[in-house]
Amino acid sequence: MSGNDFAGQVDHPTALRLVLAHARAAPPATTRVPLAQAAGRVAGADVRATTCRPPADISAMDGYAFAHAAMAARGCLPVDGRTVAGDRPEPLVAGHARAILTGARIPAGADCVMAAERMTMTEGGIAPATALAAHGANIRNRGEEFATGTVLVPRGQVVDWRHVALLASQGVRDVTVMRRPRVCVLSNGAELAADAPGACMDSNGPMLAALLGGAGARVTTHVAASDNVATQAARLRAARAGADVLVTSGGISVGGTDHMLDILRDMGGRVLFRGVSIRPGRPFTVVEHDGALVFCLPGNPGAAAICALVFVLPYLRARMGADPGGTQVPGVPDFMAEAPAGMTGFIPVALHPTGAGWRFSRVETVGSSDIISFTRADALLTLPPHEPARPGVPAWAIRL
Numbered sequence: 001m002s003g004n005d006f007a008g009q010v011d012h013p014t015a016l017r018l019v020l021a022h023a024r025a026a027p028p029a030t031t032r033v034p035l036a037q038a039a040g041r042v043a044g045a046d047v048r049a050t051t052c053r054p055p056a057d058i059s060a061m062d063g064y065a066f067a068h069a070a071m072a073a074r075g076c077l078p079v080d081g082r083t084v085a086g087d088r089p090e091p092l093v094a095g096h097a098r099a100i101l102t103g104a105r106i107p108a109g110a111d112c113v114m115a116a117e118r119m120t121m122t123e124g125g126i127a128p129a130t131a132l133a134a135h136g137a138n139i140r141n142r143g144e145e146f147a148t149g150t151v152l153v154p155r156g157q158v159v160d161w162r163h164v165a166l167l168a169s170q171g172v173r174d175v176t177v178m179r180r181p182r183v184c185v186l187s188n189g190a191e192l193a194a195d196a197p198g199a200c201m202d203s204n205g206p207m208l209a210a211l212l213g214g215a216g217a218r219v220t221t222h223v224a225a226s227d228n229v230a231t232q233a234a235r236l237r238a239a240r241a242g243a244d245v246l247v248t249s250g251g252i253s254v255g256g257t258d259h260m261l262d263i264l265r266d267m268g269g270r271v272l273f274r275g276v277s278i279r280p281g282r283p284f285t286v287v288e289h290d291g292a293l294v295f296c297l298p299g300n301p302g303a304a305a306i307c308a309l310v311f312v313l314p315y316l317r318a319r320m321g322a323d324p325g326g327t328q329v330p331g332v333p334d335f336m337a338e339a340p341a342g343m344t345g346f347i348p349v350a351l352h353p354t355g356a357g358w359r360f361s362r363v364e365t366v367g368s369s370d371i372i373s374f375t376r377a378d379a380l381l382t383l384p385p386h387e388p389a390r391p392g393v394p395a396w397a398i399r400l
Helices: 012-025 068-074 161-169 204-214 229-240 260-266 301-319
Strands: 030-034 063-066 079-083 097-100 112-115 119-122 125-128 151-153 174-178 182-188 218-224 245-249 270-274 285-289 292-297 328-333 344-354 357-362 379-383 395-399
Touching: 012 270, 012 285, 012 301, 063 068, 151 161, 182 204, 182 229, 204 218, 204 245, 204 301, 218 229, 229 245, 229 260, 245 301, 260 270, 260 285, 260 292, 292 301, 301 379, 328 344, 328 379
Parallel strands: 079 097, 182 218, 182 245, 245 292, 328 357
Antiparallel strands: 030 174, 063 097, 063 112, 119 125, 270 285, 285 292, 328 395, 344 357, 344 379, 379 395
């Protein structure tokens, strides 16, 4: 295990900077998908308006359209018909009003709309039952929402239902999105064998698949249920084939059965960094192999989850052209805590709404192997070195 200790570990900001730099240097890969399948995907190119919205002056309500000057002068105008949404209306007959429905185009010659409930029908036609509306009232003007050529969805935007509605209104059928990275998760260790004397269920593989898949990756899983170097190497090579990103859990510390780093070096991997000054998760290591990154996570589920949340998810977001930061929430802790000297700490917290914002309360955990604590937490409080959490002092947490 010579050279496998953590003497050259990097700090949290340096590790994040290195993985994000690699993500941004990766050539962007895009594909086209139907608009109905675009939700949750990252836009791979700006999508611009092909027409303005609204495409013409339209009525903002059900009512009557007329020339303001004519109504002001006469007080009552005969009605020459009705216009509904989808019509291309004939010009308004001079000195007349026209019934109009919401979204219908304003006929030429009309410059005011009043709501039907504010009008009254008389023998001579239609008249205001209340004060006459102002010139131009209740008309949505052509292009007031956006003009032709406006960027509706920028590159890097995660598309959701709001963008789908907007693009559908423009008749968009297909959208260019970033290709979903192919991620392979490899869990390893003899304890994962079904016939092992102290057999353990693999929770890391399903956990990481769910977490990374939720971020947009296409995830496959492999298991190397052995501590044998040759067996682990074979599983690692199989997992690496066809994957854009490889994520391993276990076998990356300095014990007698921790072989991942040596195997990757034998495969020609270049160590980006060996260990990070965080707690939990110090053994976290990243290796570059044939242009792809291999994220080597600790085997303890809590530490594996934190490393995935703090490093792997931002990498995947950046690789897909999205904001790598995820959702961070400000709040005020109601407890005191401090990271070990020189380390960045991460603490699961529950969020409680108050009149002044969020209050963070600590979720008790039994250590880096703890799984249940995350089901009771809403966020992950970051404790930079020399910046302890103190009651009443604002802090930031990563939303889970």
